[in-house]
Amino acid sequence: MDRRVVVTGIGLISPVGNTREECWDALLAGRGGVGPITHFDASDFSVKIAGEVKDFDPGPVLDRKEQRRTDRYAQFALVAAEEAMADAGLLEDKPDGDRVGVIIGSGIGGMNTFEENHSALVGRGPSRVSPFFVPMMIGDIASGLVSIRHGLRGPNYGVVSACATGAHAVIDSALQIKAGRADIMLCGGAEATVCPMAIAGFGNMKALSTRNDDPARASRPFDKDRDGFIVSEGAGVLVVEEWEHARARGARVYAELLGAGATGDAHHITAPDPSGRGASMAMAMALREGGVAPEQVDYVNAHGTSTPYNDRVETAAMRSFFGGHAEALKISSTKSMTGHLLGAAGGLEAGITALVVDRDRIPPTINLENPDPECDLDYVPNASIEHPVGVAISTSLGFGGHNTVLLLAKAPDKR
Amino acid sequence: MASIEERVHQIIEKELGVNPEQITPEASFIEDLGADSLDTVELVMAFEEEFGMEISDEDAEKLTTVQGVVEYLKANAE
Numbered sequence: 263m264d265r266r267v268v269v270t271g272i273g274l275i276s277p278v279g280n281t282r283e284e285c286w287d288a289l290l291a292g293r294g295g296v297g298p299i300t301h302f303d304a305s306d307f308s309v310k311i312a313g314e315v316k317d318f319d320p321g322p323v324l325d326r327k328e329q330r331r332t333d334r335y336a337q338f339a340l341v342a343a344e345e346a347m348a349d350a351g352l353l354e355d356k357p358d359g360d361r362v363g364v365i366i367g368s369g370i371g372g373m374n375t376f377e378e379n380h381s382a383l384v385g386r387g388p389s390r391v392s393p394f395f396v397p398m399m400i401g402d403i404a405s406g407l408v409s410i411r412h413g414l415r416g417p418n419y420g421v422v423s424a425c426a427t428g429a430h431a432v433i434d435s436a437l438q439i440k441a442g443r444a445d446i447m448l449c450g451g452a453e454a455t456v457c458p459m460a461i462a463g464f465g466n467m468k469a470l471s472t473r474n475d476d477p478a479r480a481s482r483p484f485d486k487d488r489d490g491f492i493v494s495e496g497a498g499v500l501v502v503e504e505w506e507h508a509r510a511r512g513a514r515v516y517a518e519l520l521g522a523g524a525t526g527d528a529h530h531i532t533a534p535d536p537s538g539r540g541a542s543m544a545m546a547m548a549l550r551e552g553g554v555a556p557e558q559v560d561y562v563n564a565h566g567t568s569t570p571y572n573d574r575v576e577t578a579a580m581r582s583f584f585g586g587h588a589e590a591l592k593i594s595s596t597k598s599m600t601g602h603l604l605g606a607a608g609g610l611e612a613g614i615t616a617l618v619v620d621r622d623r624i625p626p627t628i629n630l631e632n633p634d635p636e637c638d639l640d641y642v643p644n645a646s647i648e649h650p651v652g653v654a655i656s657t658s659l660g661f662g663g664h665n666t667v668l669l670l671a672k673a674p675d676k677r
Numbered sequence: 678m679a680s681i682e683e684r685v686h687q688i689i690e691k692e693l694g695v696n697p698e699q700i701t702p703e704a705s706f707i708e709d710l711g712a713d714s715l716d717t718v719e720l721v722m723a724f725e726e727e728f729g730m731e732i733s734d735e736d737a738e739k740l741t742t743v744q745g746v747v748e749y750l751k752a753n754a755e
Contacts, residue, residue, distance in 0.1 A: 327694030327711075389731075393718040 267436045268673060269516040270446075270508050271350025271501030272613040273342035276600045277313035277494050281345060285600075285610075286617055289625035290646040294599040296477045296492050301456045309465040311477040312456045313494025313601030323411075331394045332407065333372030338497035338606070339404035339452035340411065346448060347412060350501040351513060356413075363416025363444040364405040365435050366499060367427040367451045369605030369660075371401030374457050401605075404452050408499075416444035424660030425565070427451045428498055428608025429668055433522040435502050445507040450609025452497035464493055467532065469569060481602075482629035483566035483595035484573045484637035491567040494601030498609030500616070505674060515673035517619040520653075521551030527663025533571055538579025540665045541657065545583045548669040554653055557587045561624055561654040563615045564641075566595020567602050572659065577637045592649055594642040598628045608658040612668050615656040619670050622650050652677075681750050688723045689743065692716065702744035728754040 272282050277295025279285035288295070296313045304310045320329055320337045323344050329337065343366070347353050352362075375398040382390040397403055402420035409418050417438045421430045428451030435447035464470050471490040473480035482488045508515055523544030529535040549556060565576055573595075581588045596614055603610050618624055623646060630643035656668045671677075679687075686700050693710050706712040706720060721737045728750055732740075740746050 325694055327692075327716075330692070330694070331715075389725075390722070392722070393715045397715075 265440045265442065266505035266674070267439050267502050267519045268505045268508050269500050269519065269616045270503045270513040271346040271352065272516065272616060273345030273349065273499045274610055274613050275315055275318070275338050275342050276496035276603060276610055277315055278599055280315065280318060282349065282613065289596055289599055289614065290623060292599065292626050292628045292645060294478055294481065294628060296481050296601050298477060299456060299461065302458055304461065307461055307465060309461055309470045309472055310474040311471065311480055311492060312461065313492050314456055315496050331398060333375040333398045334454035335368050335372055335452045336398070336404040336407055338454060338495070339366050339499065340407055342450070342452065342497035342499040343408045343448050346499045346501045350503070352446070352501065355511065357446055359413040359415045361416055361445040362414040362447070363435070363438055364408045364414055364418050364448045365421060365431045366404045366408060366449065367421040367431040367605055368401045368404060368453055369422065369424050369427050370453065370455050370460065372399035373455045373460055375399045377457055377459055408448060414448070416447070423664040424662055425602065425604055425607055426658040426660035426664040426666045427605035428610065429612060429656065429658040429666035430524065430664070431609060432500060432502065432519070432612050432668060433524055433666065436519050436522065439502065439504050446501060446503045448499055448501055450497065450499040450612065451606040453604045453606040454495045455604060456493055456495050460493060469532070471568065479629050481568045481598050483564070483568045483598050483627055484577070484633055484641050485630050486632040486634045488568045488570060488573060490569055491597070492601030494603045496603050496610060497606050498611065498613045500609065500613055509675070515675060517616040517670040517672065518674055519668065520554060520671045521548045521669040523547030523665070523667035525665045527665065529663050532661045534575045534659060535663065536575055538575045538582055540663060541576060541579035541659060542583040544665040544667040545579070545655065548655060548667040552669040552671070554669060554671070556584045558653050559584070559655055560592060560649070560651045561618055562591055562593040563611050563618070563654065563656040564593050564595045565657045565659045566597050566627065568597060574634065574636045576657065576659070577639060580639065588639055591639060592624050592642050592647070593639055594625055594627045596625050599625070608666065611656045611658065615654050615668065615670050619651050619654050619672055622648060624649050624651065681754070682747055684727055685724070685743065685747050685750065688727060689720070692720050692723055700743055702742070704743045705741055707741070724750065730754055
């Protein structure tokens with residue numbers, strides 16, 4: 263018999279809030295978290311703005327010694343995982359660790375740790391590279407650390423697919439559950455790359471917004487004056503669980519993960535295929551798996567990065583796939599408020615979409631002052647709305663042409 | 678200028694995240710202060726930085742207690 267997968271816990275850290283509810287409240291209020299870079303001196307950089315997490319305090323989860331040997335990206339993962347576990351009732355009601363796995367990905371991993379240790383190498387020699395350098399920096403250590411903290415012995419690894427990383431982690435986790443290798447999986451993504459190398463690198467690709475004098479209005483998906491994305495940090499971790507297992511323990515279910523699409527563009531290392539074919543095919547795949555017709559989709563949490571290319575191509579892909587129904591869709595890009603969390607985006611946005619499905623409220627696309635004529639769908643401009651959402655999708659498209667679509671529907675006990 | 682003991686204690690407190698009361702002369706880094714093999718390497722690196730010296734792997738292996746370190750540095754640091 264087919265095993266079904268539901269979302270029973272959500273932990274979020276982003277530039278708009280350090281907890282799930284802080285993020286949700288900010289998103290509904292249209293409050294953005296993009297501002298001037300404070301994590302390092304960006305005066306010589308062409309890009310001086312980013313989405314930074316404010317006042318992050320890992321203290322409740324990591325003691326001083328653990329903090330010193332954990333890169334910021336993994337700290338985000340650990341704290342978000344803790345919130346997700348608590349939310350799912352799994353801290354008081356400890357599950358059988360053998361049946362719980364962890365797949366938390368990162369696009370880049372411990373870049374801050376790499377920079378610090380590389381400076382030590384170059385400035386003071388090889389003997390100055392920390393013995394913790396490797397285990398702090400690698401992109402899979404977040405999954406390892408979460409499993410160590412909670413005694414989770416199911417499938418355990420990281421995934422990497424740039425901006426689609428968090429979504430692929432959710433997809434893989436659902437597959438592990440369906441294969442019977444686990445009953446519960448912690449999944450999502452974490453990223454902490456508001457640091458010199460990343461801002462310089464992404465900046466020199468001309469991929470980032472340079473609206474340095476007005477950061478609050480810099481992330482403006484689908485708007486005529488958009489000029490690039492905002493690098494942001496944080497984590498989104500979900501607890502996904504086999505439905506009967508969740509039901510038996512009386513878990514609260516946010517949404518069911520009905521299906522997923524995963525395709526490649528086979529086009530270019532950074533630019534999306536202008537036909538939007540890869541993205542539409544991922545939508546088709548997800549809906550086919552979930553047994554859902556395009557007309558049943560109510561809400562799309564778009565990839566919506568605020569780059570000239572993505573927003574236009576993604577709109578074309580939605581028109582092409584949904585046909586006439588495209589105009590009835592409610593679509594929003596929460597990146598307008600959070601910025602682009604890169605490897606964490608897919609996890610954060612899966613969490614947001616599950617909340618939308620559960621709560622029938624849709625966060626807006628803010629800064630949508632003059633829609634691009636080529637972006638002519640309903641992006642829920644500037645103010646959130648109450649709207650029944652029975653079925654939703656979350657789209658994440660990564661550099662390298664990695665396309666993912668997650669299909670979420672109302673919880674089985676709420677239909 | 679703080680004494681060698683004080684400087685060593687400060688480094689141990691910072692690196693191992695332990696409380697000052699735990700840092701007794703006989704305390705073993707691994708057995709009493711919760712250090713693992715990676716911690717002890719980093720601890721030695723921190724002593725090298727602070728006291729401006731190189732500590733050979735051979736010597737480092739023998740630095741297993743607080744007092745051991747203090748005595749070694751008194752004998753070998755400038």
